[in-house]
Amino acid sequence: MDYNPIFVSKVKRLITVFTLLIAFFSFNTRAFAQVDSLAAADSTSAHGEHAAQAGHGAEEKKFNIGQFALHHVADSHTWHVIGDTYIGLPVILYTSAGIVTFNSSEFKHDDDARVVVEKDGQRFVKMHEKIYYASETANEHGQYVALDESHHAQNERPLDFSITKNVCTLLLSVVIMLWVFLSVAKAYKTRKGKSPKGLQSWLEPIILFVRDDIAKPNLGHKYERFMPYLLTVFFFIWFNNMLGLVPFLPGGANLTGNIAVTMILAIATFLLTIFNGNKYYWKHIFLPDVPKWMYVVMVPVEVVGIFTKPIALMIRLFANITAGHILVLSLVCLVFVFNSLYIAPVSIAFAVFIGAIELLVAFIQAFIFTILSALFIGMAIEEHH
Known part of the structure; x- marks a missing residue:
């Protein structure tokens, strides 16, 4: 039976949205379980200290929201599964x-x-x-x-x-990407001339989006040389952003919120930029089209600009992903900070709302990093007009 392509597309979108909503509710459920466990541990510790220091005016230890949030987004030597179950x-x-x-x-x-x-x-x-x-x-x-x-x-x-947990997630994402793209490449080879099917039909629009809306406008006719890098960095960031939103194995790691990872990605863009820069690019830096007496100002500014671009790439991705995780966790923790269930509806509503935005941010941050990388490389290879 032949189905209407529009109907099939709508069904796929509904399945995607439903799956992502389940992931978000699972994330908030897990966050509450972790917060409750930590709060109980803190409370037990506080009562123990109070009993040991009776008569000395010891106060009950309060839940530390900052410690909990930072512990959640940091790397770890263990991988939390559920409850008190960990993988060493x-x-x-x-x-x-x-x-x-x-x-x-x-x-x-x-x-x-x-x-x-x-x-x-x-x-x-x-x-x-x-x-x-x-x-x-x-x-x-x-x-x-x-x-x-x-x-x-x-x-x-x-x-x-x-x-560590981040290293395991990094290796896992490499395996996933190899499996996905080798499967898609094989499908293109075996189904040459036919309409895309299965995984190929899901990824082809995104691949064309990277090519037509990121690579071509910024790199011109030389875009094919840099497509492998742009596709790799886009899907690597996007996949790991999404894995970071999954509350259970194999997700839960804050890989793209680790500044060491974003630094390596930014260095890759930096090296591609400087090693592909043509004579016009370097002339613009060391011999800009300004009066010579301004060289003492403009040349240092342009040289510093070479390094500030990848630094901005590194910090932007790291800060946005980490801030999103911390914000969701902080909103969930408000119940324990105020020690009242009356704040729970507002806390959960905001947490789910921010969590839903995180889905969009996962894609947007991959897009921004990729388009800025293409822009910087395009500025370096641009021909003189």
């Missing part, structure tokens, strides 16, 4: 005695440096998702004391090459 990830440390490896589950998923892991005659603790050497002082029982909160900054750290 490989820890790889380079120390003065050589390479030390073990599973992060040996820290018992503790992030307060209370658990000491001894490997190859060396002792390690984890605090705020950073691994330090434990204190070299043994107590009266011959046990080595874990790192103290007030002294952790003074302790040395081994070089950490661990496979």
Whole structure:
């Protein structure tokens, strides 16, 4: 039976919207569960301290919204599944005695440096998702004391090459992209001359969008040279933005909100720009069309501009993605900050609204990074008129 293409397109859109709405409600449910768990732990800790310090006027410990939000968007040596279930990830440390490896589950998923892991005659603790050497002082029982909160900054750290949650997500996104584009390329080869079908029909409009609305207007007739890079960076950012919105495995990582990742992407654009820059591009920088007495001002400004462009790319993507996650989490946490259920309807309504906007932001940020990269490269290869 032949179906109307318009009807099929509408059905696909409805399925997409329905799936994304489920993802958002799942995200907010998970956030509430995590906040509730942390709040309960904080409350228990506070009551314990209060009982131990009775008569000294100890106050109940309040829920720390900043600590919770930053912990959620930061990288981690473990991958949270659900409730108290975690997946331990490989820890790889380079120390003065050589390479030390073990599973992060040996820290018992503790992030307060209370658990000491001894490997190859060396002792390690984890605090705020950073691994330090434990204190070299043994107590009266011959046990080595874990790192103290007030002294952790003074302790040395081994070089950490661990496979963290962000690294796992990065590798996963590479596998997904290879599978997607190899499948689409195979479909183009086997169905040459036929209408797109399946995954090919979903991705072809986006690929044409990158080509016709990003590459061609900014790169002109030379656009084909840079299409592989533009497609790669667009789908890499978009896929990982979407994975960051998924509240369960294999999502949950804030990869594109990690400034190290956005820095590498910006450096790639920077290198493509300077190595493809023609003589007119470099003349505009070092011999601009201004009176010579203005060279002392214009040349430094143009040289600085070479570096500010990729820096702006790096910070824009990092800041927007991270800010979105923090905003959603902060809105959910308002219930626990005010310690009242009356604020819950407003908190959830705003959280769902911002969460829905995050779907749009995931695509927009991929588009902005790609179009600015194409613009910078286009300025470097533009012919003199």
